[in-house]
Amino acid sequence: MPVRAFFDLCLELFYPSRCHLCGEIAEVNSVICDACEDKIERIGDNRCDICGKRFEAQDIGSRLCGDCILHKPAFDCVRAFARYKEPMSEMVQRLKYKREFQFLDWMTNALLHVYQREYSGENFALIIPVPLHWRRLLWRGYNQALILAKPLSKKLGIRLAPDILVRTRHTSHQVGLSPAKRKENIKASFRVKNRNLVEGKKILLVDDIVTTGVTVDEAAKTLKKSGADRVCVLALART
Known part of the structure; x- marks a missing residue:
């Protein structure tokens, strides 16, 4: 030995x-x-085909949730590894707020698992982490979405583009806000720095958690206004 x-x-x-x-x-x-x-409550096929929200009933007779039927979001689809419940929520919070990176390899593998299951047929040109406003980035010291996106980009061989989409407004924390307040809070808070880099491209947005979906929807809306062909979202957790 x-x-x-x-x-x-x-x-x-x-x-x-x-x-x-x-x-x-x-x-x-x-x-x-x-x-x-x-x-950990993994999200399988029993979810909305667009927003990725898990259906509570096993057989609802539709592949879309009521929200997506009434108001189709700007993003094309959201896929997440698990429900935002314990112990997944604890892992995300410890990464996000406590600078605990010991779960990063595990999280990368979880995201890869979802990508291979849901997005293997896609031909994404760019991976874009959902950006933080510079004030929040300065306070926290890092963007957890970028930390998740870096190893994913390397393993998938897809270009990482963290500087294309920027946060233009310092918004209030979304936690505790109603869906309507969240939407108003995040409105017009993103900007694309270089339209030529996203025009006609398929883009994969990466974030740690998707709750109501208004943040990734606003980000996708901004990217599509700049000419992006398709915007999909990959997240660790979904409420």
Whole structure:
């Protein structure tokens, strides 16, 4: 047995991997244990074909939700890995607000899984992370959407374009606002810096969480006004 392998075996024996959520013993080099992973409510085919919202009923006789039937959004589709419920919500919040990046590889693999299942037939020219306003970026120190988009871009071989779409207004936090207030809050808050780079292109927007969908809808609307052919969204979680 190689020395390094023997050392790793001893290390795992005396200091086994621990789940970063519950603290129980996890598989070697795993950040979460099987029990916590089993609690994550993945989103399968039982969801709206446009906005990706999970249907509560198993058989509703339609592939579109009421909101998308009444008001078709600017984006073409949203796909997410899981419901925004524990323990998925805790992982997202710890990445977003506590600078905890230990879940990043796991999250990248989760996004890849959704991409391969839902978007493998697409030919996206650009991956664009949903941007933060510079004031919020300065306060937080990083854009979690960009942190998720970087390894995804590298693994998929799709160009990452984090500077094309910019946030022009410092908006209030969306948490706690009604859908109508969220829509008003985010209205006209994006701008495309270079129209030539998006014109006629298929674009994949990446974000950590989609709640009501108004943020990614406004972003998609802005991109399409600048000539984007198709805008799809990939997120870790969906409410």
